[in-house]
Amino acid sequence: MGVLVDYFTADSEQAARRALSGGPHAARLPYVDCKGWIDEPDTLAAELSGRDLSEFGDSEMLAEDEASAVERLAPQTVAALAAVDDARLREYAEEELLDELELERITALRDLAREAVRLGQGMYRWTCV
Numbered sequence: 001m002g003v004l005v006d007y008f009t010a011d012s013e014q015a016a017r018r019a020l021s022g023g024p025h026a027a028r029l030p031y032v033d034c035k036g037w038i039d040e041p042d043t044l045a046a047e048l049s050g051r052d053l054s055e056f057g058d059s060e061m062l063a064e065d066e067a068s069a070v071e072r073l074a075p076q077t078v079a080a081l082a083a084v085d086d087a088r089l090r091e092y093a094e095e096e097l098l099d100e101l102e103l104e105r106i107t108a109l110r111d112l113a114r115e116a117v118r119l120g121q122g123m124y125r126w127t128c129v
Contacts, residue, residue: 005034007041007109008096009116013072018064020070023126030115031126034107041073041125044106045080048077053125056080059125060106068128078123 008024008031010016015029024031042056057074064070089110093103114121 002035004126006031006126007034007044007073007112007123008032008126009112009121009123011119011121013062013122016070016072016122019124019126020068023068023128024124031113032105032112034105034109040054041081042077043107044109045077045084048084049080051080062124068126071125071127073123074119074126078113078116081110083116084110092101 004023006019006024008016008019008029010019010024010029015027018027019029042059045051045056046053056076059071059073059077062070062072067095086107089103089107092098093106098106113123115121
């Protein structure tokens with residue numbers, strides 16, 4: 001048994017909570033499938049931006065049950081991810097020896113953060129065991 005992880009955006013906490021039982025796909029919310037890739041987004045944002053991890057706030061638990069949870073990412077984390085340019089993503093991929101799929105996933109996560117910032121929405125993580 002593994003852990004399923006998706007990052008998604010929603011225009012309200014109420015909409016985000018709808019993802020609890022079946023994930024953002026079932027709730028018809030924009031998302032990035034990160035199954036099998038469990039990394040803390042604040043750590044990733046710090047590494048990509050060159051900022052200290054202490055500059056990012058903590059995620060906030062919105063809803064959970066016995067098998068799944070929905071957390072809201074800290075706005076500072078979302079803003080830092082959204083600000084990363086393509087050149088930095090490629091540089092990071094080379095530094096970390098990421099394969100093409102991992103680079104695509106990080107790029108998709110960055111693009112999701114950009115969309116959240118552009119629309120003034122929250123960004124969330126759904127996990128399910």
